[in-house]
Amino acid sequence: MDHFTYRDGRLHCEQVALDDLADRVGTPAYVYSKQTFTDHYRAIVDAFSALDPIVCYSIKSCGNLHIVKLLASMGSGMDVVSGGELYRARQAGADMSKVVYAGVGKTDAEITEAIEAEIGWFNIESEAEFENIARLAEQLGKPAHGALRINPDVADPRTHAKTTTGSKETKFGVDIARARRFFETYGRNPHCRLDAIHLHIGSPIYSPEPYVDATARALELIDELRAGGHVIDTIDIGGGYAADYESGKSPAYQEYADALVPLLRGKDLRVIIEPGRTIAGNAGVMVTQVQYVKESTSAAKRFVIVDAGMHNLVRPAMYDAFHFIWPTRVAPEHTPPHRAAEMPLPGLETSDIVGPICETGDTLAKARDLPPVQRGDRLCVFTAGAYGMVMASNYNAFPRPVEVLVDGERATVIRRRETYDDLVLTERDAHPV
Numbered sequence: 001m002d003h004f005t006y007r008d009g010r011l012h013c014e015q016v017a018l019d020d021l022a023d024r025v026g027t028p029a030y031v032y033s034k035q036t037f038t039d040h041y042r043a044i045v046d047a048f049s050a051l052d053p054i055v056c057y058s059i060k061s062c063g064n065l066h067i068v069k070l071l072a073s074m075g076s077g078m079d080v081v082s083g084g085e086l087y088r089a090r091q092a093g094a095d096m097s098k099v100v101y102a103g104v105g106k107t108d109a110e111i112t113e114a115i116e117a118e119i120g121w122f123n124i125e126s127e128a129e130f131e132n133i134a135r136l137a138e139q140l141g142k143p144a145h146g147a148l149r150i151n152p153d154v155a156d157p158r159t160h161a162k163t164t165t166g167s168k169e170t171k172f173g174v175d176i177a178r179a180r181r182f183f184e185t186y187g188r189n190p191h192c193r194l195d196a197i198h199l200h201i202g203s204p205i206y207s208p209e210p211y212v213d214a215t216a217r218a219l220e221l222i223d224e225l226r227a228g229g230h231v232i233d234t235i236d237i238g239g240g241y242a243a244d245y246e247s248g249k250s251p252a253y254q255e256y257a258d259a260l261v262p263l264l265r266g267k268d269l270r271v272i273i274e275p276g277r278t279i280a281g282n283a284g285v286m287v288t289q290v291q292y293v294k295e296s297t298s299a300a301k302r303f304v305i306v307d308a309g310m311h312n313l314v315r316p317a318m319y320d321a322f323h324f325i326w327p328t329r330v331a332p333e334h335t336p337p338h339r340a341a342e343m344p345l346p347g348l349e350t351s352d353i354v355g356p357i358c359e360t361g362d363t364l365a366k367a368r369d370l371p372p373v374q375r376g377d378r379l380c381v382f383t384a385g386a387y388g389m390v391m392a393s394n395y396n397a398f399p400r401p402v403e404v405l406v407d408g409e410r411a412t413v414i415r416r417r418e419t420y421d422d423l424v425l426t427e428r429d430a431h432p433v
């Protein structure tokens, strides 16, 4: 469900042809569809409406100020994991009472800023962190509010090893037995009120079952804690809902909701969800330009070398992630009927699509079927809105790309392309310390 469509052989974002836009802003460029963001946000709110949840958009997935503003203006809360993300949320005018703050390594400065800002909940990851938040809250004379992040140790969250967070080998949260002791020790602390449970089992999770499994464990714990005299009024079931990297591969929001709503309804709990990828993923693409096509005779391979790489979009190199890649202009017979690794079209050529970085791992796609392309053609890397630009770096001293938000026929630069001067700006003022 997005607004990137081919019309007369040209890929459009809403009403804007992407190759025209690339003429104006250059490549590589991240391009976002406003309508897709708003459709996704409304669809997830509607799907879970029986629970009337607080939806906290996960800023880490796509944190451009204008995107965060857009979602805040629709009533979204925010999931943050750093002082910088909290700053973004505040700059965007987000409702601080609907901010949740996770992360295993919050510093004193970050905790202080969040207490001062009166955020909704700290998602607390360890005993030492709880004690520190309570200490700082006491010092500031302002109460903090905590949700204990539990690690439900779900059997198979079915995601990549680097993005699973709900099994007991990870650094996140505490296991269920430890959670009981946690509440015994800290459940009645006057400076940090602990009356919520948080979980986040990984991302992307392509089926509702691991959520059901994890939530059922959390609810059992809540029943036990309540029986022991603790007040628990909130459950935050995290994010991780999949985005459609290939057409039809991710469950509809309604499927997650149909599995989770019956578990959570009538439990006298405020429910929080923290979607990021599922809102932002299909709302953004990265447009890149072919620099060279290189045949490798020995390995019988063709490399399509483009001006974007792992420094712009690290997901393929880091997680072996699949992104559908296709030219922005195509002959009629090459209009893609859907987005998938294998395309049932004539005359395709198999290529590795690689970037300019001096690493063999700098690959956007391996052995991918593409219509014939040549130097100067533009390719679109789809479903790049989440964990795309936010993970971009200046590796090999490439300035980071421009970001553009399209709204109907209007395109707005929402982050300018970096310059060479930006690369050295923070290095100019060397001084002794």
Ligand SMILES: Cc1ncc(COP(=O)(O)O)c(C=O)c1O
Pocket: 058, 060, 061, 079, 102, 200, 202, 203, 204, 238, 239, 240, 241, 274, 275, 276, 277, 278, 386
């Ligand atoms: C605590 C927490 N909540 C929410 C998210 C968002 O996940 P996603 O963007 O897959 O929905 C993450 C992602 O890492 C997370 O760590």
